[in-house]
Amino acid sequence: MPEYNVNELERLIDGDLPWTRVQEIMKSPKDGSRFQKWVQILQSRVPWEERILLPLTPHLYVVERAGGERVVKCTCGQEFGDYRVNWKLSALIHVRDSEKELGKIYRGSEMPEAEWVQVREYYCPGCGNQLEVEAVPRGCPPDFEFLPDLDTFYSEWLGQPLDRKVEFADKTLDTVRGWQA
Numbered sequence: 436m437p438e439y440n441v442n443e444l445e446r447l448i449d450g451d452l453p454w455t456r457v458q459e460i461m462k463s464p465k466d467g468s469r470f471q472k473w474v475q476i477l478q479s480r481v482p483w484e485e486r487i488l489l490p491l492t493p494h495l496y497v498v499e500r501a502g503g504e505r506v507v508k509c510t511c512g513q514e515f516g517d518y519r520v521n522w523k524l525s526a527l528i529h530v531r532d533s534e535k536e537l538g539k540i541y542r543g544s545e546m547p548e549a550e551w552v553q554v555r556e557y558y559c560p561g562c563g564n565q566l567e568v569e570a571v572p573r574g575c576p577p578d579f580e581f582l583p584d585l586d587t588f589y590s591e592w593l594g595q596p597l598d599r600k601v602e603f604a605d606k607t608l609d610t611v612r613g614w615q616a
């Protein structure tokens with residue numbers, strides 16, 4: 436299996452690798468240690484110490500805190516709570532739901548009906564970076580895009596089980612119910 440050196444992976448992450456080389460990497464069998472090397476590079480670029488378990492977006496990571504809790508954390512250090520709760524509940528949200536507001540991002544026939552669709556932009560309260568954008572029917576709950584089964588991923592795919600297992604379940608509704616109490 437081919438091995439990529441860390442320098443080459445860094446250039447891949449930064450988009451600096453020539454397209455011909457990127458294609459070679461895409462076509463070849465995957466290096467078993469590539470995930471760990473990728474995480475190692477990302478870890479060296481964040482200003483905090485918590486171990487990165489999985490990158491979620493260019494700014495968000497699932498990390499393991501010293502006490503074993505797994506939380507979503509932004510590159511800036513802002514935390515969004517338990518990773519099993521949709522992090523969007525802890526983000527700043529800007530909603531575009533009028534023709535005027537939607538007209539700023541859509542053109543002509545691409546424009547959705549403002550009566551039916553809204554665009555929600557999620558921002559980090561810590562650094563103000565835009566984290567995600569979703570176009571959804573009005574009234575639809577925030578889309579929980581990715582709830583990874585980390586214990587299965589680490590034990591069965593990487594062969595390196597995590598020290599402390601946690602229950603794998605979507606906890607988003609528990610949090611919302613807590614707001615109503």
Ligand SMILES: [Zn+2]
Nearest residue numbers: 509511559562
């Ligand atoms: Zn941030």
